[in-house]
Amino acid sequence: MRTEGSAVDRDRLAAITEFLLFADRLKTVERKGMVPGVNRRETVAEHCWHMALAALLLEREIGFTVDLGRTLSLILVHDVVEIEAGDTYAYDTAGVAEQAAREEAAAAKLFGMLPADLSEDLDTMWREFEAGITPEAKLAKACDRLQGFMQNVAAKGVVWKENKIDRARTSIRTDYPRAVDPAIAEVIEILYAKADDGGMWPPSADD
Amino acid sequence: MRTEGSAVDRDRLAAITEFLLFADRLKTVERKGMVPGVNRRETVAEHCWHMALAALLLEREIGFTVDLGRTLSLILVHDVVEIEAGDTYAYDTAGVAEQAAREEAAAAKLFGMLPADLSEDLDTMWREFEAGITPEAKLAKACDRLQGFMQNVAAKGVVWKENKIDRARTSIRTDYPRAVDPAIAEVIEILYAKADDGGMWPPSADD
Numbered sequence: 001m002r003t004e005g006s007a008v009d010r011d012r013l014a015a016i017t018e019f020l021l022f023a024d025r026l027k028t029v030e031r032k033g034m035v036p037g038v039n040r041r042e043t044v045a046e047h048c049w050h051m052a053l054a055a056l057l058l059e060r061e062i063g064f065t066v067d068l069g070r071t072l073s074l075i076l077v078h079d080v081v082e083i084e085a086g087d088t089y090a091y092d093t094a095g096v097a098e099q100a101a102r103e104e105a106a107a108a109k110l111f112g113m114l115p116a117d118l119s120e121d122l123d124t125m126w127r128e129f130e131a132g133i134t135p136e137a138k139l140a141k142a143c144d145r146l147q148g149f150m151q152n153v154a155a156k157g158v159v160w161k162e163n164k165i166d167r168a169r170t171s172i173r174t175d176y177p178r179a180v181d182p183a184i185a186e187v188i189e190i191l192y193a194k195a196d197d198g199g200m201w202p203p204s205a206d207d
Numbered sequence: 208m209r210t211e212g213s214a215v216d217r218d219r220l221a222a223i224t225e226f227l228l229f230a231d232r233l234k235t236v237e238r239k240g241m242v243p244g245v246n247r248r249e250t251v252a253e254h255c256w257h258m259a260l261a262a263l264l265l266e267r268e269i270g271f272t273v274d275l276g277r278t279l280s281l282i283l284v285h286d287v288v289e290i291e292a293g294d295t296y297a298y299d300t301a302g303v304a305e306q307a308a309r310e311e312a313a314a315a316k317l318f319g320m321l322p323a324d325l326s327e328d329l330d331t332m333w334r335e336f337e338a339g340i341t342p343e344a345k346l347a348k349a350c351d352r353l354q355g356f357m358q359n360v361a362a363k364g365v366v367w368k369e370n371k372i373d374r375a376r377t378s379i380r381t382d383y384p385r386a387v388d389p390a391i392a393e394v395i396e397i398l399y400a401k402a403d404d405g406g407m408w409p410p411s412a413d414d
Contacts, residue, residue, distance in 0.1 A: 001266070001267055001268075001269055001270060001271060001272050002267070002268055002269060002270045002390060003270075005270075006270075008268070008389050008390045008392075008393045010393060010397075012268070013268065013390060013393045013394050013397060014397050016264050016265070016268070016394070017357075017394050017397045017398065019264070020257070020260065020261055020264065020357060021357065021360070021361050023257065023260055024242065024243065024257065024357075024358070024361045025244065026256075027242045027245070027249060027250075027253045027257075028242060028244045028245045035231065035234045035235060036231065037232065037235045038234070038235045042234060043234075043250075043253060045252070045253040045256045045257065046234045046250060046252040046253055046256070048256045049233075049252045049253070049255045049256040049259070049283065050227070050230065050231065050234075050252065052256070052259065052279070052283050053227065053230055053283050053284070053287075054227055056280050056283055056284070057223050057226070057227065057321075057325065058223070059208070060208055060209070061208075061209055061215070061219070061220065061223070062208055062209060063208060063209045063210075063212075063213075064208060065208050067276065068276035068279075068280070069274065069275035069276030069277075069278075069279060070276075071276075072259070072275075072276060072279040072280070072283070073263055073275065073279070076256065076259050076260050076263055076279070077260075077263070080260075114264075118264065150224075150227060150228065150231075151231070153228070154228050154231045182215050183209060183215045183220060185215075186215045186217060186220045187220050187223070187224050190217075190220060190221050190224045191224065
């Protein structure tokens with residue numbers, strides 16, 4: 001917090017305002033997942049809200065302690081670089097390979113809009129999320145994967161079918177959250193059961 | 208957190224999963240604000256992410272201390288009732304008058320999907336936000352108003368013009384965040400200056 005009674009710093013607040021106005025563009029970056037009920041793909045901003053809600057609800061279900069404020073901060077910030085770097089589809093191998101370089105350049109540009117201390121803080125949060133080492137980053141990253149998987153279940157598997165992603169292949173997105181905690185693994189199992197029961201997978205070569 | 212080594216509760220996690228799947232609908236509820244660059248209104252889910260980002264960046268600029276995890280939790284949860292109750296346009300006097308009753312019914316239905324303890328927690332968060340008494344609720348509520356105002360600036364005043372909302376009338380949305388803290392008041396001033404310089408207000412009767 002600002003020291004009590006000290007004057008506000010207009011330049012500093014102007015930089016924060018510009019960043020917040022620019023961040024609006026995360027509502028124009030689309031992910032692959034479809035939003036059921038409306039004929040469009042989920043935006044990255046919506047994804048961030050939904051995974052933050054998941055983290056909030058799962059915090060007390062998991063078997064390790066996290067700082068909730070830090071966890072939610074990592075989630076809110078983790079995809080801001082996609083304003084410049086775009087969303088990379090998890091099953092697009094070529095895209096994933098060059099994703100890191102695009103995101104590094106985006107981070108320098110976007111976080112650089114902020115006052116130096118805040119810029120460094122957000123950059124640190126982004127890297128903490130990506131590294132996935134702290135308990136907060138583990139929960140945040142697990143919720144990232146969980147939310148993406150859940151979105152496909154919410155949309156009855158339409159994107160899996162469209163991209164011929166079979167059940168086995170989704171393990172590259174679900175192995176991580178499963179390994180983070182048994183409660184999260186259980187949520188993943190519940191979602192797989194829904195996908196199986198709902199016929200959400202593409203027809204296999206044997207069909 | 209779950210007691211270490213204790214088994215996960217499948218029924219409990221199934222209820223959380225259902226709630227999270229249902230919460231997806233907040234991506235289909237539209238607000239009045241337009242998202243520049245794409246021809247559609249902002250969704251409530253996007254609004255929640257954006258105001259959470261604002262709270263994260265303004266936390267250390269304000270002259271009072273908040274628990275960031277609690278502040279962000281209030282923000283993430285505060286509009287979930289709009290899945291059932293819809294968004295009420297701030298300048299729709301009749302809508303605002305009956306909003307409370309609609310939202311009470313929605314809260315009972317939606318939070319009731321969760322296990323009792325979580326249901327009570329989310330209900331408490333929603334009421335804490337609405338009451339606006341705790342420091343966390345004050346920051347969260349200020350960010351709610353700030354974000355809505357900022358969205359109109361981001362969209363160059365198109366919605367103000369469409370609804371003939373003049374500069375003076377916006378005070379019913381900006382007086383609150385201004386009163387919460389001088390740093391937030393400064394951000395509001397910066398946004399008003401942008402609106403003035405950008406010709407974002409509807410033509411007045413005198414023009």
